Amino acid sequence: MFFFSLTNFSVPFISNLLTSLQDAPVIVVVMVFFMAWLGCWLPIALVLLRLLHWQPIKPLQPEQKLPLIVSLYLLAPLIVWGVIWLTNSSFSDYGVVANWAMLGSLALGLGLGLVSIVMLYACQFWLGWCVFKELNIKQIASILPSILLVALLVGGIEELVFRGFLLTELEQDYSVWVAAVISSVIFALLHLVWEQQETLPQLPGLWLLGMMLVLARICDRSHNLGIAWGLHSALVWAIATIDTAQLVTYTGKVSEWWTGKNNKPLAGVAGIVCVLGTSLILWVLSVYF
Incomplete structure (x- = not known):
């Protein structure tokens, strides 16, 4: 009954x-x-x-x-x-599909993200803003796989939520760029949940990162989250590896507002230039290829 x-x-x-x-x-x-x-x-x-x-x-x-x-x-x-x-x-509406195109896009995003980080630190090394600790390079092999798995999880979930679900839903009532701005603002602000002091200087950079990842989804000809997922995961993977192995020491030659306040690239001019440069590459790929 x-x-x-x-x-x-x-x-x-x-x-x-x-x-x-x-x-x-x-x-x-x-x-x-x-x-x-x-x-x-x-x-x-x-x-x-x-x-x-x-x-x-x-x-x-x-x-x-x-x-x-x-x-x-x-x-x-x-x-x-x-x-x-x-x-x-369906999940495909949010850019998640199980096919080879998604895997290819993921690989492309991973490659682009890694190249961007290499260029970021290579330029800072050339300018004398930082030095590499060669003794710590030996630690990389042991930590790379585990950090990669975490990076793929973080990148995949955040892309599903922000550039998949949130962006797609907002596009029903707003233009794609208005939806991009709103979803990127929410993406940046929600990072304050875990750490306020270190996240506040990163907010403009996090918003810009969100916009770049929107562009990554837009320029994906398969209309999936592969490039955005790979790019996001590569950035998390590279920066977390550098931090965990303590590979980089800043020389203090310039203000930390150039290199990144609290050693966070997105809180400095160099990191923002890196995001803008990567966005330019994405735009070129979308227009000419």
Whole structure:
């Protein structure tokens, strides 16, 4: 009897929810997505914080942040799938397809991202802004695979959410560039969740990075997230490897506003020039190839 009562309640509720979301303004769908993502993650986060013996009076340590970030990111595809089910759309609408074209685009993005970072640090080395610690190069082989896996996870999930779901939904009500600006602002601001002091100087650079990744999706002739995913993952992979192995030391020859405040490339002129240069390459590829 209880089962039938529950069924009689749940079926109309789900039907009404489906109809409401399909007819709702884009901003409502976006808000439902982020609220559902946060709502599902908070209980998991509370359990993890308890297991990690976190004390409210102390800031989160890197080893405590990692399980929280991983759990948050692993939930995202499930929430996107929920929105897809409710709105009768598909992952391909958000630029995720399982084919060779996606794999080729991913490889292209990875290559472009790595070349961009190599050029960034090569120029700074040539200008005398930084030096490489050759003794630490031996550490790279042991940490590259694990950092690559994390970078692919971070890059893939963030592209699915911001250049896949969010950008696509916003394009229903706005032009592509207005949608790009809004999604990139949200992309930049949400990085404040984990670290405010170091993230604040990076906000302009993070917004510009978001715009570059929008361009990466637009210029992909297969209309998938492959180039954006690969580019994003390559940047995370390279910078995390450099930081973990402590490969670079800045000489102090110029202000950190040139090289990046708190040693974060996106918080400096050099990093922003790198993003602009990569964006120019993407535009050339989209126009002439």
